[in-house]
Amino acid sequence: MAEELYVNAQGSKAARYQALLPQLKGLLEGEPDLVANLANLTAALKQSFDWLWVGFYLVKNEQLVLGPFQGPIACTRIAYGKGVCGTAWKEAKTQLVPDVAAFPGHIACSSDSRSEIVIPILVNQNVVAVLDIDSAQLAEFDTTDQAYLEEIAALVGKCFLSA
Ligand code: SME
DSSP, X not given: OOSSXXXXXXXXXXXXXXXXXXXXXXXXXXXXXXXXXXXXXHHXXXXXXXXXXXXXXXXXXXXXXXXXXXXXOOOSEEETTOHXXXXXXXXXXXXXXXXXXXSTTOOOSOTTOOEEEEEEEEETTEEEEEEEEEXXXXXXXXXXXXXXXXXXXXXXXXXXXXX
């Protein structure tokens, strides 16, 4: 496992993800512990992009419960279908939210959040968790983020399978 993360700070968004992906695979390789892997994933994403908040909510007993994250403290439980995270869970589809104020039922864990993307983590077609990312900038996330983050979500799904 690499001890230091290389961030392609001068590169385009796509170039940053391309630099990050093989390093994420290296981080996860050979480590079976789910919490250790989710924790390092959030750190690597935060270090690469400096978003406001990056974290996981895990499906537990019919709720989403806060898991490993990087950023300010956050709400600990989210109901099915509620907020951006609960909607991603219910629809089993990525939610790309350019302006959180325009999303009906958005849950404001931090008043600094302006835009958000939530990607479901699927195992055998069931949502087991969501990856939630918040930005202090409006319209931070686009379909490039969606494509790469869904690729990362597939890696995360494998962590759940082997945990
Ligand atoms: N905004 C999310 C809640 C989680 S925080 O952003 C960390 C939502 O509406 O589901």
